Amino acid sequence: MKKILVVGASGQIGTDLTVELRRRFGEENVIASDIKEPSKQVLESGVFEILDVLNKSQIESVVDTHQITEIYHLAAILSGNAEKAPKRSWDINMEGLFNVLDVAKEKKLSKIFWPSSIAVFGPTTPSQFTPQDTIMDPNTVYGISKLAGERWCEYYYQKFGVDVRSLRYPGLISYTAEAGGGTTDYAVDIFYKAIQDRKYTCFLKAETALPMMFMEDAINATIGLMEAPAEKVKIRSSYNLGGISFDPQTLANAIRVHMADFTIDYEPDFRQAIADSWPKSIDDVRAREDWGWEAKYDLEAMTKIMLDEVAKKFK
Ligand code: NAD
Ligand code: AKB
Numbered sequence: 661m662k663k664i665l666v667v668g669a670s671g672q673i674g675t676d677l678t679v680e681l682r683r684r685f686g687e688e689n690v691i692a693s694d695i696k697e698p699s700k701q702v703l704e705s706g707v708f709e710i711l712d713v714l715n716k717s718q719i720e721s722v723v724d725t726h727q728i729t730e731i732y733h734l735a736a737i738l739s740g741n742a743e744k745a746p747k748r749s750w751d752i753n754m755e756g757l758f759n760v761l762d763v764a765k766e767k768k769l770s771k772i773f774w775p776s777s778i779a780v781f782g783p784t785t786p787s788q789f790t791p792q793d794t795i796m797d798p799n800t801v802y803g804i805s806k807l808a809g810e811r812w813c814e815y816y817y818q819k820f821g822v823d824v825r826s827l828r829y830p831g832l833i834s835y836t837a838e839a840g841g842g843t844t845d846y847a848v849d850i851f852y853k854a855i856q857d858r859k860y861t862c863f864l865k866a867e868t869a870l871p872m873m874f875m876e877d878a879i880n881a882t883i884g885l886m887e888a889p890a891e892k893v894k895i896r897s898s899y900n901l902g903g904i905s906f907d908p909q910t911l912a913n914a915i916r917v918h919m920a921d922f923t924i925d926y927e928p929d930f931r932q933a934i935a936d937s938w939p940k941s942i943d944d945v946r947a948r949e950d951w952g953w954e955a956k957y958d959l960e961a962m963t964k965i966m967l968d969e970v971a972k973k974f975k
Contacts, residue, residue: 661689662729662770664690664691664728664731665691665722665723666678666732667711667713667729667732667733667760668713668735670697670698670836670837672832672838672840672875673734673829673832673879674702676837676876678706679702680879687706687948688707690706691706691708691710692707693710695735699836699837707726710893713756714759715759719760719763720767722737723769724767728769730770730772730773730886731760733772734775736753737749737752738842738843739779739800740842740930740934741801743802749802750804750805751878753805753961761813764792772822772825773824773882774824774825775829776809776826776827776828776897777802777806777828778831778939779802780898782795782799783799784797786939790939790942790943792895792899792943797935801839803937805920810898813826814894822904824887826898826899827901827947828898828899828900829873830844830872830901830903830942831843831847832844832873832878833847833875833962834874834875835970843870843938844870846908847872850924854922855918858921859924859925860924860925862924862928864931864932865928865932866924867905867908868906868932869910871903871905871938871939871941873901873902873904874904874961874962876956881953888950888952892950894946894950899950900947901942901953904957904958904962905941915967917963919959957958
């Protein structure tokens, strides 16, 4: 009997992932948790627990109470916010992961999902079509914590048999919840400003290409990896995951197809250096070969849905 705990369920991914997990596996079988209140939909569609991932006994208690078999651990501080509080962000990203891995080991949970990021790559990583195995020299506190996290996930799998699975998400684009303080957030913010003001000031330069993905694809990849037979999951650090690759000026042009008077200007801030250190596009051949990953959304399809859905929020 599958019983899932989502940690960090009030964030950008957790909001959509919790709803989809409940749709697939039953509302009573997915417990949402976070340190902050979730969306109305998450709150009203099943059980929600206040849970601080830094408090191991709290995790143990929720796992025991609800007889949890799997954890999706999403709580973290993202790249932009982490640079403003490096040590605290390191503690949350690493201690949170250790607590979840240790609870999984001690209580023999069946599976753990923990997301890594394109932030594990760095300035000397080949930036076009970045391969699965390559130079990794992250220079942000977030990227360093994700690379260390990948190594620990593989360690817990090899030494203790914890069935931990992971994806290196690109920048995720969605309309349900706000983006959580990352470098790729411009690709969400731009749609809100387009609908409200028909103009946007971007914190990255026009030609800064980054790997991105529509949320529905990311959720399908996440559940697809978690539901794959264990023998197909051959990478136990984290899988590269590719979707769409574009820069701010290309996204602005895609918006202009539907909104001819949309304008964009550029005022790069500290996040430009972070974006410059990350890949421009990702080779995800291993995810496609090992467990059948396939992206559905391209730039045009994603742009149309985002404009339509964000517009509904302001009606
Ligand atoms: P988010 O910031 O929107 O959500 C994170 C959630 O974690 C928040 O609701 C926050 O309240 C919660 N949280 C923070 N500290 C906590 C604590 N101590 N205990 C419990 N909950 C706590 O982030 P997201 O975009 O939903 O990202 C989820 C995961 O996916 C993170 O690990 C992130 O690094 C990874 N990821 C996200 C993206 C993206 O583009 N969104 C890309 C790559 C990787
Ligand atoms: C961020 O920009 O920090 C995240 C990520 C790509 O990990 N969206």
